[in-house]
Amino acid sequence: MATIVTSATTWTAREAVTGEYALKVLAYTDCIKRTVERAKEPGFDESGWDELAALLDTDAFERVGNDKAAMGWEVYRGLLMQWATTTDFWAEFHRISEAGNRVFLELTEHNCPRGHAETVVNSCTVYQFDDAGKLVHLDIYLQHD
Numbered sequence: 001m002a003t004i005v006t007s008a009t010t011w012t013a014r015e016a017v018t019g020e021y022a023l024k025v026l027a028y029t030d031c032i033k034r035t036v037e038r039a040k041e042p043g044f045d046e047s048g049w050d051e052l053a054a055l056l057d058t059d060a061f062e063r064v065g066n067d068k069a070a071m072g073w074e075v076y077r078g079l080l081m082q083w084a085t086t087t088d089f090w091a092e093f094h095r096i097s098e099a100g101n102r103v104f105l106e107l108t109e110h111n112c113p114r115g116h117a118e119t120v121v122n123s124c125t126v127y128q129f130d131d132a133g134k135l136v137h138l139d140i141y142l143q144h145d
Helices: 020-038 046-053 073-086
Strands: 062-064 087-099 102-113 119-129 135-143
Touching: 020 046, 020 073, 020 087, 020 102, 020 119, 046 073, 073 087
Parallel strands: 062 135
Antiparallel strands: 087 102, 102 119, 119 135
16 A cells, blocks of 8 residues: 655655555656657667567456556557657656556656647556556546647
8 A cells, every 4th residue: 555645735755655556657658758869869660669678478468548448458558659759748747547457657747749739638658567566557637638
């Protein structure tokens, strides 16, 4: 169970996160950030996502996003590849909660596709882990302007 200390704004202090799965989610988000930055470098290819894949059970993994669109790892990696190579991204961390093998992460996400205006969305992502501690499911909920 995660021990969470909140500030006066009720946002989670990142350094106060102690739950096993919540820490894995923070590692996942850090990996996404590093990989998105590397994706702009010459020669970046799908193997650039191997660090992220190591956190998942890629055979069982499913991501459910906008409009309940479900996809497995191979399709998701392709989506990540297209997005990361063309978009600058950063996120504001707000809250994280762990309940059993699920973690709920709230962010404000900033995406700036090359040549286009920045878009900002609030997100709540539910991460589900298997008994081996691998990520097997993502449910993504977004608030747009």
